[in-house]
Amino acid sequence: MTQIIFRRLISIIPVILGMTILTFALSHVVPADPARLLAGPRASAEVVEKIRHDNGLDKPIWRQYLSYMAGILRFDFGQSFSSFRPVRQDMAEYFPATAELTIFALIFAVIVGVGVGILAAVRQDSWGDQIGRFLSINGISMPVFWLGLLAQLLLYQKLGWFPFGGRVGDEAILPPTVTGLLTVDCLIAGNWPTFLDAVQHLILPAFVLGLEPLAILARISRTSLIEVMREPYIITARAKGLDQNLVIFRHAFRNALLPIVTVTGLLVGYLLSGSVMVETVFTWPGIGRYAARAISSADYSAVMGVTLVISIIYLTSNLIVDLLYAKLDPRISFK
Amino acid sequence: MSNKTGFAKFKQQFRIYLRGNMLNLLPLLILLVVAIFVIFGDALLVTYDPIEMNLMDRLKPPSSAHYFGTDEFGRDVYSRLISGTKISIMAAAFVLTVAVIVGFIMGVSAGMQGGVVDEILMRITDLFMAFPSMILAIAIAATLGASLQNTLIALAVVFWPWYARLVRVQVLSLREREYVIASQSLGATKMRIVFRHLLPNLMPILITQITLDIGYVILSTAGLSFLGLGAQPPTPEWGAMIMNARQFMRESWWYTTFPGLALLLTVLGFNLLGDGLRDYLDPKMHGT
Numbered sequence: 001m002t003q004i005i006f007r008r009l010i011s012i013i014p015v016i017l018g019m020t021i022l023t024f025a026l027s028h029v030v031p032a033d034p035a036r037l038l039a040g041p042r043a044s045a046e047v048v049e050k051i052r053h054d055n056g057l058d059k060p061i062w063r064q065y066l067s068y069m070a071g072i073l074r075f076d077f078g079q080s081f082s083s084f085r086p087v088r089q090d091m092a093e094y095f096p097a098t099a100e101l102t103i104f105a106l107i108f109a110v111i112v113g114v115g116v117g118i119l120a121a122v123r124q125d126s127w128g129d130q131i132g133r134f135l136s137i138n139g140i141s142m143p144v145f146w147l148g149l150l151a152q153l154l155l156y157q158k159l160g161w162f163p164f165g166g167r168v169g170d171e172a173i174l175p176p177t178v179t180g181l182l183t184v185d186c187l188i189a190g191n192w193p194t195f196l197d198a199v200q201h202l203i204l205p206a207f208v209l210g211l212e213p214l215a216i217l218a219r220i221s222r223t224s225l226i227e228v229m230r231e232p233y234i235i236t237a238r239a240k241g242l243d244q245n246l247v248i249f250r251h252a253f254r255n256a257l258l259p260i261v262t263v264t265g266l267l268v269g270y271l272l273s274g275s276v277m278v279e280t281v282f283t284w285p286g287i288g289r290y291a292a293r294a295i296s297s298a299d300y301s302a303v304m305g306v307t308l309v310i311s312i313i314y315l316t317s318n319l320i321v322d323l324l325y326a327k328l329d330p331r332i333s334f335k
Numbered sequence: 336m337s338n339k340t341g342f343a344k345f346k347q348q349f350r351i352y353l354r355g356n357m358l359n360l361l362p363l364l365i366l367l368v369v370a371i372f373v374i375f376g377d378a379l380l381v382t383y384d385p386i387e388m389n390l391m392d393r394l395k396p397p398s399s400a401h402y403f404g405t406d407e408f409g410r411d412v413y414s415r416l417i418s419g420t421k422i423s424i425m426a427a428a429f430v431l432t433v434a435v436i437v438g439f440i441m442g443v444s445a446g447m448q449g450g451v452v453d454e455i456l457m458r459i460t461d462l463f464m465a466f467p468s469m470i471l472a473i474a475i476a477a478t479l480g481a482s483l484q485n486t487l488i489a490l491a492v493v494f495w496p497w498y499a500r501l502v503r504v505q506v507l508s509l510r511e512r513e514y515v516i517a518s519q520s521l522g523a524t525k526m527r528i529v530f531r532h533l534l535p536n537l538m539p540i541l542i543t544q545i546t547l548d549i550g551y552v553i554l555s556t557a558g559l560s561f562l563g564l565g566a567q568p569p570t571p572e573w574g575a576m577i578m579n580a581r582q583f584m585r586e587s588w589w590y591t592t593f594p595g596l597a598l599l600l601t602v603l604g605f606n607l608l609g610d611g612l613r614d615y616l617d618p619k620m621h622g623t
Contacts, residue, residue: 018462026478037478134358137610141602143554145561146577146595153584153591269467276473277558281581295477296563307474311466 004326008319019311024068027304028061037300040081077305082297087305091287095309096180097167098279098286102271103181104202105210110264113214117221117260122248124226132218139215144274148208148281155204162204165283168197205282209274213267220263224256231255257328265321269314352615359611365604372420383411385418386569394587404589406579408569412590415571416597422572423601426487427552431545433491438498439541443529445499446506457503460496468493472555476564483556483572486565490555494548501544505537539616547609550602557598573598 031037035052043051052058055078056067071077077087120132156164163169167182175182175189183202186195228234229252237247275288283289287306294302353359372380382402389409397404403412445456463471472489479485509515515532523531557574559565566572568579573594580590 015461015465018458019465022462022466023474026474030478130356130358133610137606138599138603141550141554141599141606143557143561143574143577143595143598143602145558145574146591146598149577149581149584149591150595153588157585269470273467273469273473276469277561280562291473292562295473295481298477298481300477303474303477307466307470310470314467315465 001326005323008322012315012319015315016312019308019315020069020072021065023304023308024065027300028057028064028068037298038078038081040300041298043081072308077308078301080294080299080302082294082299082302087302090290090302091305091309094285094287094290097182097284098272098275098288100167100181100183101202101205101209101275101279101284101286102268104206105271106213106264106267108206109210109213109217109267113217114221114260116214116218118225118248118253120218120222121225121229122244129222132222136215136218139211139218142211144208144212145277145281147211148205148278151204151208152281163197163201164204166285167201168194169201172197205278205284208281209271209278212274213270216263216267217260221256221260224259225252228252228256254328258325261321261324261328265318268317269310272310272313352611354614358607362604362607362611365600366608369420369424369601369604372417373424376417376420380417381411381414383414385410385415385571394583394590396587397589403593404587406576406587406590407583410569410571412576412593415576416573416594419571419573419576419594420597420601422483422566422570423553423556423598426483426556427549429487430490430494430552430556431548434494434548435498435541435545437491437495438500439502439537441495441499442502443506443533446503446510447525447529453503456499460499463493463496464500469555469558472559473562473564476559481564481567483560483566483570486556486559489559490552494552497548498541498544501540502537505540506533509533509536543609543612543616546605546612550605550609553598553602553605 027037028034033048035048035055035057036043038055038057039048039051056064059067075088077091079085080087080090083090116132116136120129123129152164155161168174172194173191175185175191175194178185178188182198183195186192186198225248234247234252237251242251272288275284275286276291277288278284279286279288280292287309291303291306293299294306387410389405392401392405392409394407395401395405395409401411401413403416406412406415441456441460445453466474472486472493475489475492476486479488509532510528512532515528518528518532556565557572557577560572560574561578563578566575568575576594577591577598580587580594584591
């Protein structure tokens with residue numbers, strides 16, 4: 001196993017290198033004047049010149065790439081001109097909120113999505129299955145930002161069932177930061193009132209963010225399970241007179257798991273990019289909202305920093321999926 | 336069989352597509368309405384000029400004068416929504432035309448040439464696909480500058496690698512088929528093989544994928560406009576309308592609700608159609 005992990009880690013190095021070349025091209029080669037982009041739309045000519053010099057944008061392109069890479073290795077994504085702080089510092093502050101939202105949305109999507117998928121596969125072509133198909137296509141077709149706004153309009157403004165905006169209410173007593181995940185920190189500190197408040201604040205955004213992944217997982221697990229259910233060993237298991245639930249969970253589901261795990265890995269990327277819109281709608285203080293605000297103020301370093309960080313997390317989640325494969329399916333040899 | 340008319344054949348195929356499932360009829364109805372909006376919208380269906388302001392009529396609720404109410408500049412939401420249909424459809428058409436043509440050329444080159452060409456082209460697609468697509472689109476659109484045109488370029492850049500992959504895999508399997516080898520041994524040029532033999536066989540799978548992607552492109556365009564990257568005011572684009580409506584949501588529910596509903600229904604239409612087409616074209620799914 002350690003050998004597999006090692007080999008996989010080596011194999012993503014060229015991909016990360018390629019990624020940095022692409023983001024470098026986007027930030028240094030594509031724009032007519034990269035210094036102007038970094039300085040922002042309102043900067044004076046002198047400031048632009050200073051930024052050009054400070055960032056080495058007057059040097060040859062290969063030297064620029066080397067210093068860009070050196071910066072990234074130190075997690076240096078430049079200076080945000082809207083917050084007047086290093087982008088790294090901004091992201092360190094906002095990232096835990098995004099992580100918490102993404103984790104909750106993913107847990108919600110996996111549990112409900114896979115559950116619905118199993119039910120639909122077992123009762124294939126029933127009315128329930130048809131409704132499930134229709135609803136899951138609806139989930140995939142839903143504009144998340146609009147759903148977020150509607151949820152607010154209905155569940156917060158009209159009915160008042162959920163609190164709105166931010167991670168906790170104004171009066172909440174915050175626990176000392178350990179993990180950065182507010183709910184976990186509350187549990188560690190035994191701070192129950194704030195924990196409940198934080199969970200209440202999480203429900204709506206996590207539901208909205210998790211809905212499309214839920215729909216995708218429901219469809220994938222349905223298809224995958226239906227395919228497995230036609231395999232000879234399932235028929236054998238049934239012919240032996242095994243209990244239906246035992247056949248589904250012991251024999252079929254385990255084998256249907258591979259595509260589900262793959263898609264879950266891919267969905268991490270979806271969730272992180274979706275957070276840009278969902279966090280904006282719910283004023284959730286994460287890197288998604290940070291990126292959205294950076295876009296509207298044309299804060300270029302911040303946009304590129306978020307792009308790289310989210311992409312590297314996405315790459316890592318796919319790496320983890322690859323490794324899970326080896327655990328789940330012994331036939332897969334990593335040659 | 337040969338005396339069967341084209342219409343009878345169409346009817347028979349249509350019945351297979353429906354498979355007794357009325358759910359497969361729904362997308363056709365939705366898309367018929369969308370097509371009517373696109374073709375006749377600006378000429379016949381709009382009741383007001385979609386970009387003309389009328390500050391006397393600010394944020395009026397739906398009425399017989401304004402079916403879907405008015406926005407903060409007194410513009411008719413219904414007329415803007417109808418007019419926006421064309422923008423969304425044209426956006427998807429542009430993005431997918433570029434993505435499919437580039438993807439097709441890359442995929443065929445990789446699949447037919449093999450070797451180093453294949454290796455290089457596939458590593459390039461790997462690279463683009465290593466990013467979450469929406470994030471890459473945001474980064475490109477932000478670099479190029481906020482405008483609808485730049486957003487569409489960004490989306491085309493994000494979408495082509497998927498088509499290159501799809502085409503390559505198909506080409507790899509098709510080029511081993513007997514009729515292709517036969518045609519090759521008769522001295523057919525590569526161009527002839529691509530257009531006479533590969534393209535027709537690729538069509539069903541390409542059409543299904545395009546149908547499924549139209550919805551996704553429409554959603555992404557609206558999403559980028561919602562973030563302020565895409566369509567700029569006063570363009571009546573759905574995502575941009577929802578972004579503007581956000582600050583008036585508390586008092587003017589109609590302003591947020593209708594553009595989103597239009598977006599949802601249009602995307603739903605394409606996704607349901609794509610889903611139905613996939614089942615129709617996949618022989619494994621027949622009879623399930």
